[in-house]
Amino acid sequence: MKVHRISVPTPFYVGPVNVYLIEENPLTLIDVGPRDDNSLEGLRSGLRSLGYKFSDIKRIVISHAHADHYGLARVVVEESAATVLIHEWDAPAVLENHDEFAYRDLLAAAGVPQKTIDRMLAGYEKFKGFAHPLQSVETLKDNDEILFDHESLSVVHTPGHTPGSICLVRTSNRLVFASDTVLKTITPNPVLSPDPINSKRRFQSLGEYLVSLARIRSLAPTVLKGGHGEDVTDFDEHFHRMYRFTKARQSKLLGLLPRQGAVNAWDTSKQLFPDAAGYHRFLALSETVAHLDYAVAEGKLVVERSDGPDVYRRLP
Ligand SMILES: [Zn+2]
Numbered sequence: 622m623k624v625h626r627i628s629v630p631t632p633f634y635v636g637p638v639n640v641y642l643i644e645e646n647p648l649t650l651i652d653v654g655p656r657d658d659n660s661l662e663g664l665r666s667g668l669r670s671l672g673y674k675f676s677d678i679k680r681i682v683i684s685h686a687h688a689d690h691y692g693l694a695r696v697v698v699e700e701s702a703a704t705v706l707i708h709e710w711d712a713p714a715v716l717e718n719h720d721e722f723a724y725r726d727l728l729a730a731a732g733v734p735q736k737t738i739d740r741m742l743a744g745y746e747k748f749k750g751f752a753h754p755l756q757s758v759e760t761l762k763d764n765d766e767i768l769f770d771h772e773s774l775s776v777v778h779t780p781g782h783t784p785g786s787i788c789l790v791r792t793s794n795r796l797v798f799a800s801d802t803v804l805k806t807i808t809p810n811p812v813l814s815p816d817p818i819n820s821k822r823r824f825q826s827l828g829e830y831l832v833s834l835a836r837i838r839s840l841a842p843t844v845l846k847g848g849h850g851e852d853v854t855d856f857d858e859h860f861h862r863m864y865r866f867t868k869a870r871q872s873k874l875l876g877l878l879p880r881q882g883a884v885n886a887w888d889t890s891k892q893l894f895p896d897a898a899g900y901h902r903f904l905a906l907s908e909t910v911a912h913l914d915y916a917v918a919e920g921k922l923v924v925e926r927s928d929g930p931d932v933y934r935r936l937p
């Protein structure tokens with residue numbers, strides 16, 4: 622099994638996205654890049670330099686339902702008839718008939734003012750332009766095997782960054798394709814999402830993410846190939862760094878909460894990240910909600926739900 626990295630440019634702040642070509646039968650891509658002219662050209666020329674064209678691709682595995690990773694899949698499918706595989710929890714987000722109503726409720730429960738919700742959802746619509754919805758996918762589950770003629774990659778479900786994020790593990794040398802779950806220089810955002818089982822609830826992104834990191838650690842990975850940037854080769858160190866970072870942010874957040882009374886996530890996010898603007902305001906909110914929910918799960922705060930926004934308070 623030969624693995625090639627193709628760095629595909631994106632119009633986003635995060636920079637290029639890593640696409641991996643698995644040169645074995647059936648010829649497989651892990652991720653493809655966003656729907657954007659430069660990205661399309663980048664993917665096409667990257668493949669060409671390895672001696673392939675879109676029509677040679679037999680299979681596309683999508684690591685998670687973010688536009689920078691799957692947006693071009695439909696274009697590749699139209700030229701190749703490749704099969705697209707994605708974890709069952711992220712599949713609805715890449716299909717044509719996906720509805721966004723659950724997000725409006727999540728944002729309202731976080732205390733986001735109505736006007737800002739409209740603006741955020743309009744921004745989300747624009748962002749969706751970077752992904753061409755797919756007509757059909759095959760869904761993956763934890764422990765599924767993606768078979769090649771001589772080898773296979775195991776699917777490890779690593780929820781957190783999105784509910785259906787996956788890692789792919791090559792067991793022979795414990796190489797892990799980790800996408801945005803493990804990035805060398807960026808801390809992955811736990812993005813605000815509805816729970817995949819019950820869309821009226823929030824997905825517990827940070828708690829799930831920390832469990833996923835522990836699971837990856839139990840695989841004793843040698844090399845982790847991320848969705849952006851260079852490989853990670855010292856996962857133990859990375860793991861401890863992430864835990865320290867999470868702990869520090871938890872303390873900062875808890876320090877901001879008033880001794881008396883209750884606060885919602887939106888007001889807290891403005892205190893925790895005063896300078897975030899545009900899409901980063903949404904990411905700041907996601908991060909804050911994730912940390913508040915995690916503090917509740919750890920028994921450090923209580924959450925009160927009502928018809929209005931959820932509010933959090935310290936334990937008496
Ligand atoms: Zn992502």
Ligand SMILES: [Zn+2]
Nearest residue numbers: 687689801848
């Ligand atoms: Zn990404």
